[in-house]
Amino acid sequence: MADSAQAQKLVYLVTGGCGFLGEHVVRMLLQREPRLGELRVFDLHLGPWLEELKTGPVRVTAIQGDVTQAHEVAAAVAGAHVVIHTAGLVDVFGRASPKTIHEVNVQGTRNVIEACVQTGTRFLVYTSSMEVVGPNTKGHPFYRGNEDTPYEAVHRHPYPCSKALAEWLVLEANGREVCGGLPLVTCALRPTGIYGEGHQIMRDFYRQGLRLGGRLFRAIPASVEHGRVYVGNVAWMHVLAARELERRAARMGGQVYFCYDGSPYKSYEDFNMEFLGPCGLRLVGTRPLVPYWLLVFLAALNVLLQWLLRPLLLYAPLLNPYTLAMANTTFTVSTDKAQRHFGYEPLFSWEDSRTRTILWVQATGGSAQ
């Protein structure tokens, strides 16, 4: 990616490229990265939609692989100019064991870093998470904070623990010498709760509302703000960060950026209603209908049931003590760091993001897709 190579076509690798966010990153790169020559999409499970991308002008290479396997990662990274590492095990419901979450999120990230170092890939963008910061186990609010806001980040749950450790590995690797003698440049992007086309949990809430006769029942006070960001803007931020990492290496290397856009500050449920409302659902109650102590009890009961039923089946409902704490603790960001460091502006307005998400829920919410 040197000056003389401005016209050179670049090879990008997106790990987790078939996931919710990964697919948007892949499509965004194809639409918005003019220097793209080859796009490698690495995932444990490849999506059939990749086939349609193979007919375009950019070479799209689908690689079925596992980030926990160092040799598979090294083979995929070899020859790539830029890696966008978005693969991860997103599990706050107890579906996977803590060991598996650690292996995928931490060891997988370590493998990506080592592959960059061994093969001479210099630019690495990591998809971190707001959860690296909080909400913490003490339920302290993080009210419209930024990357420098002091906050006691204390985690116990395997998912945030793994994301925090992986982010630290990525930032620490900034400046390491890669094969060929040049320094590795890394940065981490921290999305808050991502929404948009392909968001499974949004679809689950929609289906639950349909089953309940078009109603959802308020469980969380409307005053608790939960940060949300549109998937298209998160993808755009990844593409821009990857593009600018070389030119602005001194400024961006080793930095973290919250992902943000113009999405309004609302409670988790009120925010969902921005999409589910126009799809015919209604949120019943201006205040929580169930007392908080009962939710705490039900969440604990779900943990017990999960444990008891484990030999027979996987019982992993949305409500558990961790998700309840997540939804019930204010955590929102207000920052312009990405704008200052690499010129990020959201590509999609709130109105666009909302419309796109509504159309997606309407189109796929009731179907088995």
Ligand SMILES: NC(=O)C1=CN([C@@H]2O[C@H](COP(=O)(O)OP(=O)(O)OC[C@H]3O[C@@H](n4cnc5c(N)ncnc54)[C@H](O)[C@@H]3O)[C@@H](O)[C@H]2O)C=CC1
């Ligand atoms: N969904 C959200 O609200 C947020 C997600 N994130 C992060 O964004 C990234 C993407 O998350 P989502 O798209 O929501 O999840 P997702 O589950 O839809 O996508 C993750 C992708 O990684 C792949 N993957 C999992 N294990 C793998 C392995 N061992 N080897 C190769 N590929 C593997 C999956 O097959 C999947 O396609 C994750 O790193 C997650 O931690 C961060 C903040 C919020």
Ligand SMILES: CC(C)CCC[C@@H](C)[C@H]1CC[C@H]2[C@@H]3[C@H](O)CC4=CC(=O)CC[C@]4(C)[C@H]3CC[C@]12C
């Ligand atoms: C009425 C119930 C208490 C509502 C439960 C809602 C929960 C399922 C979700 C509330 C907050 C979500 C998480 C949050 O948006 C941040 C996240 C960041 C990530 O990196 C991964 C996803 C998630 C943990 C997200 C998961 C669902 C919630 C816990």
